[in-house]
Amino acid sequence: MTRLPSTIRSSNKTLFIAAALAPLIMLPGCGLKDDADGFRGGVPRHEAVEVNVPGGAQTGSLTAEGGARQSALLGEKAEYYWLTRTVTGVINTGTFAVLTLVKTIVNYPATSVSGDTAVWGPHTEPLSPNTWRLTVTRLEPHKFQYALDAKAKTAGDSTFKTILAGTHTRAVTAGGLPIEGFGSGTFTADWDAAQTLPEHGKEVGKAMFTYSRESLSAKGTVDVVFTGIKEDKTGELFDAVYKYAETPGAGGDFQYAATQDYLPDPGNTGTAKEKLTIRSRWQQTGAGRSDVKISGGDLAASGTVGTANECWDSNFGSVYKAQSWLPMGGWGTEASCVFTPAEYSTL
Numbered sequence: 542m543t544r545l546p547s548t549i550r551s552s553n554k555t556l557f558i559a560a561a562l563a564p565l566i567m568l569p570g571c572g573l574k575d576d577a578d579g580f581r582g583g584v585p586r587h588e589a590v591e592v593n594v595p596g597g598a599q600t601g602s603l604t605a606e607g608g609a610r611q612s613a614l615l616g617e618k619a620e621y622y623w624l625t626r627t628v629t630g631v632i633n634t635g636t637f638a639v640l641t642l643v644k645t646i647v648n649y650p651a652t653s654v655s656g657d658t659a660v661w662g663p664h665t666e667p668l669s670p671n672t673w674r675l676t677v678t679r680l681e682p683h684k685f686q687y688a689l690d691a692k693a694k695t696a697g698d699s700t701f702k703t704i705l706a707g708t709h710t711r712a713v714t715a716g717g718l719p720i721e722g723f724g725s726g727t728f729t730a731d732w733d734a735a736q737t738l739p740e741h742g743k744e745v746g747k748a749m750f751t752y753s754r755e756s757l758s759a760k761g762t763v764d765v766v767f768t769g770i771k772e773d774k775t776g777e778l779f780d781a782v783y784k785y786a787e788t789p790g791a792g793g794d795f796q797y798a799a800t801q802d803y804l805p806d807p808g809n810t811g812t813a814k815e816k817l818t819i820r821s822r823w824q825q826t827g828a829g830r831s832d833v834k835i836s837g838g839d840l841a842a843s844g845t846v847g848t849a850n851e852c853w854d855s856n857f858g859s860v861y862k863a864q865s866w867l868p869m870g871g872w873g874t875e876a877s878c879v880f881t882p883a884e885y886s887t888l
Contacts, residue, residue: 579679585723589724625823625829628797629795658677660675671738673689674690749765777809800816802815803817847865847866848883850875
């Protein structure tokens with residue numbers, strides 16, 4: 542359990558959508574007159590879907606595969622701190638790419654504006670087999686719906702597939718003025734739909750993001766539900782859930798849960814699937830704690846539950862570690878932890 546599942550290690554699934562969006566940022570000024578200003582605030586900015594874990598440089602602290610390095614001694618960088626920061630980085634990197642590109646698209650002149658709907662595209666790059674279209678619809682004064690659709694460039698408009706869609710409710714000031722990019726909403730990346738395009742990545746499944754952040758100083762929450770995604774190394778299809786909450790100046794909380802075939806070997810081995818959960822909490826100083834549990838599946842017959850607990854100080858050095866499968870391999874005392882007792886994920 543010292544190596545991250547490749548689903549956590551890889552950000553390609555989210556980044557594919559961003560790469561697919563890239564041609565749209567070169568949309569020409571194809572609208573005769575741009576009346577889309579009222580729609581440009583209808584998509585979230587990446588800051589609204591960003592959660593930060595305190596930390597310093599990561600150089601040398603991750604393996605070539607992106608997994609957390611096994612801590613060997615008391616005081617080294619905590620293994621589960623690196624895990625927490627790495628997973629957070631994967632989600633933040635993907636959402637940054639996606640939302641920055643969507644925001645870039647709407648900064649170009651709209652192709653058409655009619656009533657409560659603005660459309661960018663359809664557009665096809667000269668050497669691309671895919672055609673793209675972005676539609677933003679005002680549902681209420683500060684609530685918008687948006688969809689990125691794609692099709693083969695030679696196919697009819699009836700074949701457009703939605704590969705990215707969401708709703709965004711803008712945050713507003715006390716005086717009722719919108720705060721650009723901030724607010725709450727949901728969006729879904731659909732890699733199964735992307736698979737139908739002539740040019741696509743290898744990713745499958747879907748990811749649904751739910752977020753809320755009213756301003757840079759407000760509490761931020763980000764939940765991600767992955768459905769039918771594929772483990773890169775083994776090809777196993779599974780579901781996973783991420784849950785983040787972070788309050789500027791007060792620290793944060795992270796949870797992860799997945800049901801996969803981890804034991805006795807990972808992958809489609811035909812044995813029962815185990816449930817892995819991780820919960821990490823941290824203070825603004827950086828000091829924090831992770832509690833890990835693996836249960837069910839091949840462990841169920843014996844009634845065994847595997848647990849791991851690790852705490853780190855404000856310099857991210859491990860001050861306490863205990864692993865049920867290595868009872869003599871831990872160190873420190875739980876009294877050194879900034880959070881006690883253990884709290885496992887509720888996912």
